[in-house]
Amino acid sequence: DAKTTQPTSMDCAEGRAANLPCNHSTISGNEYVYWYRQIHSQGPQYIIHGLKNNETNEMASLIITEDRKSSTLILPHATLRDTAVYYCIVSSHGSSNTGKLIFGQGTTLQVKP
Amino acid sequence: DAGVIQSPRHEVTEMGQEVTLRCKPISGHNSLFWYRQTMMRGLELLIYFNNNVPIDDSGMPEDRFSAKMPNASFSTLKIQPSEPRDSAVYFCASSFSGGTGGANYGYTFGSGTRLTVV
Numbered sequence: 001d002a003k004t005t006q007p008t009s010m011d012c013a014e015g016r017a018a019n020l021p022c023n024h025s026t027i028s029g030n031e032y033v034y035w036y037r038q039i040h041s042q043g044p045q046y047i048i049h050g051l052k053n054n055e056t057n058e059m060a061s062l063i064i065t066e067d068r069k070s071s072t073l074i075l076p077h078a079t080l081r082d083t084a085v086y087y088c089i090v091s092s093h094g095s096s097n098t099g100k101l102i103f104g105q106g107t108t109l110q111v112k113p
Numbered sequence: 114d115a116g117v118i119q120s121p122r123h124e125v126t127e128m129g130q131e132v133t134l135r136c137k138p139i140s141g142h143n144s145l146f147w148y149r150q151t152m153m154r155g156l157e158l159l160i161y162f163n164n165n166v167p168i169d170d171s172g173m174p175e176d177r178f179s180a181k182m183p184n185a186s187f188s189t190l191k192i193q194p195s196e197p198r199d200s201a202v203y204f205c206a207s208s209f210s211g212g213t214g215g216a217n218y219g220y221t222f223g224s225g226t227r228l229t230v231v
Contacts, residue, residue, distance in 0.1 A: 034219070036220075042224065042225075043117075043204050043206070043222030043223055043224055043225055044156070044204070044206075044220070044222050045222070046219035046220060046221065049219060087156075100146070100158060100161055100169065101146075101158070101220060102158060103148075103155060103156035103158075104155070105155055
């Protein structure tokens with residue numbers, strides 16, 4: 001599975017959009033981009049995933065570049081409860097592959113009042 | 114749905130003792146994963162099962178660690194004998210993996226078991 005590169009930490013003002021970048025230049029054609037977050041002392045929480053197209057759900061938006069070598073997770077209106085470690089992961093899938101997720105160090109997002 | 118259920122939430126044991134961690138995945142999920150998290154090493158995948166069959170146990174650190182999944186609704190991770198360096202938070206996660214051409218629809222993690230070996 002391809003590796004990812006994320007900034008170690010970021011700050012964001014409450015109510016503003018948080019844009020979290022991720023580089024995955026060695027991503028393969030069948031690998032998805034997944035985003036998870038982990039709030040202190042809790043298990044990681046699934047946010048969103050995508051293959052080629054941009055995706056949006058009730059939590060966030062995922063923007064994937066046309067060459068798929070990088071992506072950005074957007075939290076449109078960050079709140080204090082969004083303070084967490086955000087993990088960007090790329091993972092393959094298929095009938096014999098369950099698409100295991102390998103977590104890196106992630107980005108620690110601090111939302112400030 | 115109660116989500117992925119792990120027990121116990123906290124475990125304190127003495128070095129050399131056997132420790133068994135338990136996990137009940139979400140009904141209908143066909144994949145189960147065991148992770149370990151420490152400050153030094155982050156989240157590490159230990160082993161995962163698909164349709165109750167172990168697929169990849171390359172992350173299991175030593176022979177002292179073993180995992181079983183006797184049926185679709187239960188899994189255990191056992192450490193025997195335990196050592197202080199095994200102290201960590203152990204997470205179980207489950208997901209539905211939709212066969213050929215299907216993406217993994219995201220993992221659901223349990224609340225974890227915090228293990229302290231003294």
